[in-house]
Amino acid sequence: MEPHRLTREQARRIIVRAQLLEADRPGDVVEVAEQIGAIKIDPTAVIAPSEQAIPWTRIGWGYEPGQLTKAVEDDRQLFEYAGSFHPASMLPAMRVRMRMRPVRESTAAWLEANSAFRADVLARLRADGPLLAADIPDTAAVPAGNDSGWYSDNQVPRMLDLLERLGEVAVVGRAGRLRRWDVAARARGPEPDDLTYDEAGAMLDERRLQGAGLARQKSSWSGVGLAGEPAVVEGSAWKWRVDPRALEAIDDDPGGRVAILNPYDGMLFDRPRLIEAFDFTYKLEQFVPKAQRVYGYFAHPILCGDRFIGLLDAALDKAKENLVVAALHELVPWESEEREMVEAEIRDLAEWLGVSVRGLD
Structure with missing residues (x-):
């Protein structure tokens, strides 16, 4: 079929709407996950953990942190897999892909060398699960390399992570930030x-x-493979695929708003697309030496309508019950109305966190 022809503004609006960042807000965290597909989990909480900040950015005042736990652990409308929460409607297809997932030769060799350890982990979970990783003995015959530095010498977390990706075990809840594991057949x-x-x-x-x-x-x-329909975007040489449902609603525009995005928000994941569609280059400076940082350790991009207009460098001071704004970086000159909207969103964020704002005035 002939590709759909989109202006750059239309392309941006489609992306913003798909990510639930327009003026109309979703009703709850399940609706958010159903639309965007994944809510990233990360322990970095300079302002708030990503799994809480991502729903709040979309829902606003209607969101409370306990809603996520209830949806995952009580209602089973969401499930955790590979560091994100996903809607239960995606689970059947994801389980098929897990079961048939190819593994690297080195990983297959490590699993083969530790076949008894693998069986021990599964047997322990069948008998006593759900369990924390610390409750499972490490009976590994061969340790794996740890070039990434993400793992300790204990091989149990590594084995659990691999078995999760292969669909044999599953995370069924958390004790604080520690995962509770069970065999997938039961979970x-x-x-x-x-x-x-x-x-x-x-x-x-x-x-x-x-x-x-x-x-x-x-x-x-x-x-996205061959999903959707082909499209071309004004000024872009890329071959795009567009969601036909998004095209149907392209003229139904509820307007834009300000959104403060956690650095691990899915909207920011595809860095090349940010450049191509939004002319926005984003680099997380969390792992950049302090002297070389431009915008701050964990700067949150600020979306206004369909444009990225700035970054918020701020941190939650729990002891003093303040959201401390170190800097508001303008990527383009702000109009007075835009500044008012940004500052109002920061104050809303602070109120949601239950603290005051320091550094705006």
């Missing part, structure tokens, strides 16, 4: 047998495009 129920690997992949491509609105067919950041 998730019977595996689906009516989907092939390719069918499941196509379904997940559709869901990725739904959350993206507009994305490249092939991309290591957010590839």
Whole structure:
């Protein structure tokens, strides 16, 4: 079919709407996850943990942190997998892909060398689960390398992470930030047998495009395969895929608003798309030496309508019950109305956190 032709403004609006960052707000955290597909989990809480900040950025005052725990642990409307919360509607397709997931040769060799350890972990979970990793003995015969520095010498967390990706174990809850594990058969129920690997992949491509609105067919950041329909964007040489439902609603514009985005927000994940569609280059300076930082350790991008206009460098001071604003960086000159909107959103964020703002005046 002939590709749809989009202006740059239309492209940006489609992306913003797909990420639930327009004026109309969703009602709850399940609705957020159903649309965007994944809510990233990360312990970095300069202002708030990403799994709490991401729903709040979309829902606003209607969101309370306990809603996420209830949706995951009580109602089972969301589930945790590989560092994100996903809607239960995606689980059947994801389980098919987990079960048939290819592994690197070095990983397969490590699993083979530790086949008895793997069996021990599964047997312990079947008998006594759900359990924390600390409750499971480390009986590994061969340790794995730790070049990344993410793992301790204890091999249990590494084995659990691998078995999760292969669909054999699952996270069923948390004790603080520690994960509770169980065997997938008990946590998730019977595996689906009516989907092939390719069918499941196509379904997940559709869901990725739904959350993206507009994305490249092939991309290591957010590839969507042949999902949706082809599109071209004014001034871009990329071959895009667009969600047809987003096209149908393109003229139904509820308007924009200000959104303060956690650095691990899915809206920011596809860095090349940010540059191509929004002319916005974002670099998280968390791991940059302090003397080389331009915008701050954990600067939050500020979206106003369909433009990135600045970054917020701020941190929560729990002891003094303040949200301390170190800097508001303007990427473009702000109009007085834009500044008022940004400052109002910062004050709303502070009130949601239950603290005062320091540094705006």
